[in-house]
Amino acid sequence: MSYQKLVERFQQIHRIDHAMTFLSWDQMVMMPERGNDARSSSIAELASMKHKLLTAEEVAGWFDNADASADNLQSVSLREMQRVWRQATCLPADLVVAKIKAGSKCEHGWRTQRTANDWTGFVANFREVVELGREEASLRLESNDKLSTPYEALLDLHSSGDSQVLIDGVFKALRKELPGLLVEIREHQASRPPIVVAGEFALAKQQALCEELMRVLGFDFSAGRLDQSMHPFSTGVAGDLRVTTRFRNNEFIEALNATAHEVGHASYEGGLPAHLEGLPVGAHRNMCIHESQSLLFEKQICISKSFTGFFAERIHKHLEDSKNISSENLWQLMTKVEPGYIRVEADEVCYPLHVLLRYEIESALINGDLEADEIPEIWDQKMTDYLGLSTKGNYKDGCLQDIHWTDGAFGYFPSYTIGAVNSAQIFGAMCSDHPDWQSRFASGDLDFVREWLEDKIWSKGCELTSQELMRHATGQATNTDAYLGHLRARYLEETH
Amino acid sequence: MSYQKLVERFQQIHRIDHAMTFLSWDQMVMMPERGNDARSSSIAELASMKHKLLTAEEVAGWFDNADASADNLQSVSLREMQRVWRQATCLPADLVVAKIKAGSKCEHGWRTQRTANDWTGFVANFREVVELGREEASLRLESNDKLSTPYEALLDLHSSGDSQVLIDGVFKALRKELPGLLVEIREHQASRPPIVVAGEFALAKQQALCEELMRVLGFDFSAGRLDQSMHPFSTGVAGDLRVTTRFRNNEFIEALNATAHEVGHASYEGGLPAHLEGLPVGAHRNMCIHESQSLLFEKQICISKSFTGFFAERIHKHLEDSKNISSENLWQLMTKVEPGYIRVEADEVCYPLHVLLRYEIESALINGDLEADEIPEIWDQKMTDYLGLSTKGNYKDGCLQDIHWTDGAFGYFPSYTIGAVNSAQIFGAMCSDHPDWQSRFASGDLDFVREWLEDKIWSKGCELTSQELMRHATGQATNTDAYLGHLRARYLEETH
Numbered sequence: 003m004s005y006q007k008l009v010e011r012f013q014q015i016h017r018i019d020h021a022m023t024f025l026s027w028d029q030m031v032m033m034p035e036r037g038n039d040a041r042s043s044s045i046a047e048l049a050s051m052k053h054k055l056l057t058a059e060e061v062a063g064w065f066d067n068a069d070a071s072a073d074n075l076q077s078v079s080l081r082e083m084q085r086v087w088r089q090a091t092c093l094p095a096d097l098v099v100a101k102i103k104a105g106s107k108c109e110h111g112w113r114t115q116r117t118a119n120d121w122t123g124f125v126a127n128f129r130e131v132v133e134l135g136r137e138e139a140s141l142r143l144e145s146n147d148k149l150s151t152p153y154e155a156l157l158d159l160h161s162s163g164d165s166q167v168l169i170d171g172v173f174k175a176l177r178k179e180l181p182g183l184l185v186e187i188r189e190h191q192a193s194r195p196p197i198v199v200a201g202e203f204a205l206a207k208q209q210a211l212c213e214e215l216m217r218v219l220g221f222d223f224s225a226g227r228l229d230q231s232m233h234p235f236s237t238g239v240a241g242d243l244r245v246t247t248r249f250r251n252n253e254f255i256e257a258l259n260a261t262a263h264e265v266g267h268a269s270y271e272g273g274l275p276a277h278l279e280g281l282p283v284g285a286h287r288n289m290c291i292h293e294s295q296s297l298l299f300e301k302q303i304c305i306s307k308s309f310t311g312f313f314a315e316r317i318h319k320h321l322e323d324s325k326n327i328s329s330e331n332l333w334q335l336m337t338k339v340e341p342g343y344i345r346v347e348a349d350e351v352c353y354p355l356h357v358l359l360r361y362e363i364e365s366a367l368i369n370g371d372l373e374a375d376e377i378p379e380i381w382d383q384k385m386t387d388y389l390g391l392s393t394k395g396n397y398k399d400g401c402l403q404d405i406h407w408t409d410g411a412f413g414y415f416p417s418y419t420i421g422a423v424n425s426a427q428i429f430g431a432m433c434s435d436h437p438d439w440q441s442r443f444a445s446g447d448l449d450f451v452r453e454w455l456e457d458k459i460w461s462k463g464c465e466l467t468s469q470e471l472m473r474h475a476t477g478q479a480t481n482t483d484a485y486l487g488h489l490r491a492r493y494l495e496e497t498h
Numbered sequence: 499m500s501y502q503k504l505v506e507r508f509q510q511i512h513r514i515d516h517a518m519t520f521l522s523w524d525q526m527v528m529m530p531e532r533g534n535d536a537r538s539s540s541i542a543e544l545a546s547m548k549h550k551l552l553t554a555e556e557v558a559g560w561f562d563n564a565d566a567s568a569d570n571l572q573s574v575s576l577r578e579m580q581r582v583w584r585q586a587t588c589l590p591a592d593l594v595v596a597k598i599k600a601g602s603k604c605e606h607g608w609r610t611q612r613t614a615n616d617w618t619g620f621v622a623n624f625r626e627v628v629e630l631g632r633e634e635a636s637l638r639l640e641s642n643d644k645l646s647t648p649y650e651a652l653l654d655l656h657s658s659g660d661s662q663v664l665i666d667g668v669f670k671a672l673r674k675e676l677p678g679l680l681v682e683i684r685e686h687q688a689s690r691p692p693i694v695v696a697g698e699f700a701l702a703k704q705q706a707l708c709e710e711l712m713r714v715l716g717f718d719f720s721a722g723r724l725d726q727s728m729h730p731f732s733t734g735v736a737g738d739l740r741v742t743t744r745f746r747n748n749e750f751i752e753a754l755n756a757t758a759h760e761v762g763h764a765s766y767e768g769g770l771p772a773h774l775e776g777l778p779v780g781a782h783r784n785m786c787i788h789e790s791q792s793l794l795f796e797k798q799i800c801i802s803k804s805f806t807g808f809f810a811e812r813i814h815k816h817l818e819d820s821k822n823i824s825s826e827n828l829w830q831l832m833t834k835v836e837p838g839y840i841r842v843e844a845d846e847v848c849y850p851l852h853v854l855l856r857y858e859i860e861s862a863l864i865n866g867d868l869e870a871d872e873i874p875e876i877w878d879q880k881m882t883d884y885l886g887l888s889t890k891g892n893y894k895d896g897c898l899q900d901i902h903w904t905d906g907a908f909g910y911f912p913s914y915t916i917g918a919v920n921s922a923q924i925f926g927a928m929c930s931d932h933p934d935w936q937s938r939f940a941s942g943d944l945d946f947v948r949e950w951l952e953d954k955i956w957s958k959g960c961e962l963t964s965q966e967l968m969r970h971a972t973g974q975a976t977n978t979d980a981y982l983g984h985l986r987a988r989y990l991e992e993t994h
Binding site for chain 1 (some may be wrong): 510513516530532533536543687722737808
């Protein structure tokens, strides 16, 4: 009875989430500029109604009376409801308001301070964001006795189930191996001739090409769309998945990579268990799993040698000016490794090093071992150590480049790299079950990958914890073996 | 204090309406087919939350305590809030549910019964829709002592402020004049040579052409968009107006007419008083005024001789295959009069006759003077009398052609024709203030029309009742003089 009431309340909240999801999609993809104020007010109204429904007094009573010893599905469903509910109720309203105010002030300032390389102006706002982040972390830590540090309480918002011990272990291994591997790979690639992409790539033709890629990847256009937006993203619900990408008219690789990445995210959402729709137990597991799916589609599948060998012909068919780029050249373009300042432009070898330094800085910041004012110095030092690039005095391409910290979203960065590590591990397990994967990719056959992922990952929703899920799919907890092995094989031995 | 609480509640409801508006737009314009179930559930959830907020017990108390003798704006604001609130509260919940059930069953059946010319199947469902419509009408009549018949209580939902006496007067005059005028016009046009539109009109080029028309009509693309949909419509809010049209690739006139029509609706919404946004007093007056604005843009402006003279060149610029159609030919095409079976395809001379027969039938139906089973016979008789076409045995092009009655939306049809009549009357008043209108249209100058409409109509919201508004804008209550004069001048004297 109490459980059934919780189910109804969460399903009601899900219908409000649906509304917010598509209003936000429209805001980013379709809405004319003068529509923004009314749209933001409407979304805020729905968020407030949702919060009231989730934190209403009767909900606590339903949790007290719900039978957690019922069948297994009901008890894990309750566990996941409680997780969502605890995260929504453990902060006092005045802290939430203070966070939103300080965060939006800091983010608003950052939009011009970044361009102006103005660290002093930024840090004046940012100190309060850090203070409130620490306060939030310590309250969240108190609310859950499974957590051991304030920073872990923020990690838990995005990487629920992946402990700080596990995440620390991953980063420790990467810190040890990656900088040396990067040097080796750079030497190995030094003899590659430069390949130039030049020409006019009309947006309508790139759209058609990206839609063809999506069809090859198994995307169903009766249950989703592809549009353009400033930053590629994926949102929606099963049956109505909204993928976006962006196009440049002088090159086409960025749009293809972004499309593949977002199709990975969308495929996961589309494959979640339909019979649990609207309940927390039927949702995606955490961002480390979500990101593993997007990277699996983007990096493991779409820039593999066998797939680029297959897909080059489709690119040539759609884009006249791409014909001088052979499938071998295409693969070399897509696997070129080169350290740079900017995280979002990084290749799969350098990317984890960008995340590593952010992880080290934000965990120290939240746990009280580092102050906001010390960031530029430590950023420069770590960029020099890990990537051989100094950011001294260059804040805009250094510690001011990301939006995440500006509104206090600490604890998100690690999911990018745990996702990459999971991705290689999951893909490796899939390949063990399908040793002929390369010949199948070479003929454009990818259905078996979707079936495998749906069975092992997507259809599980949140029934398993993240590490139960990794063990179920790969036989092991998250670890760096597969990822490092993948990098060596692809970038030194050039096997795939 | 109580008034302020009402203001806050209505503004909150407005933010929920915003969400429903754009979710519905997306459903009709963007959503892939498999998204429909989840979307409908989400919209229904918001509608239910809105209904609860509007009909909550405290609201009645606020109305009791609000000071209606305060300043004029507050008292008309209260009047309009009460109108909305009474319409939402005067029906018992079980009747609302029964109406939705019977209506959606009947509409669902109609979608195949119409094609199959199956009146017997249709009327089996439709009898209950009529019964419930009568019940609704009698309850609405009881709730408002300004209404005199059950049918007027349904008219009031769409034509609020325009009494049945006034509407009867309009239709009486049209019944007397139009059939004869139609014969005269047909004779006058008999000598026109046929003009053939032939060619390929690419959709992307038609889109660009329609956007150009919108710009000429003063539409601001930083505050709105043009898209395609199955049936053209306009929705949104000031700052974010969503207009749709549809394209055929073998002709271009339908898309232009539909675009102009919807821009009229959108311009009215965009010109409503910004300082009253979110309150009933700041909304559009009624559907007779709304339709007057769409028809003013479509019929009074865009198919006038002076405007087609100006715009033909733009059409030729965008559409290669239109170049053999001179501006004179274009005007003849757009003003061709020819009776037909289908209301939505009718020209401005025939259209009111289609509405007249529906008005006579639905008012008799709701007032209990006619039964559902008698409709086909009376339909055939009136079509023969008014338009010289028999629909005997031809239900699909007769009484089964419209969607309106299937779910019980009785009382809507008249607003199309009162709108047309208002439109000519309002346009006539505008022309009196700007006697040089034709030379200005001929150079594409339309800003003065928008300024005049904004001043006289749009900026008034619901501060005036509909007939106060007509008198304010035109010096007279709604009457057919201007409309009949317009038809004679355009179709017999060919002055404009």
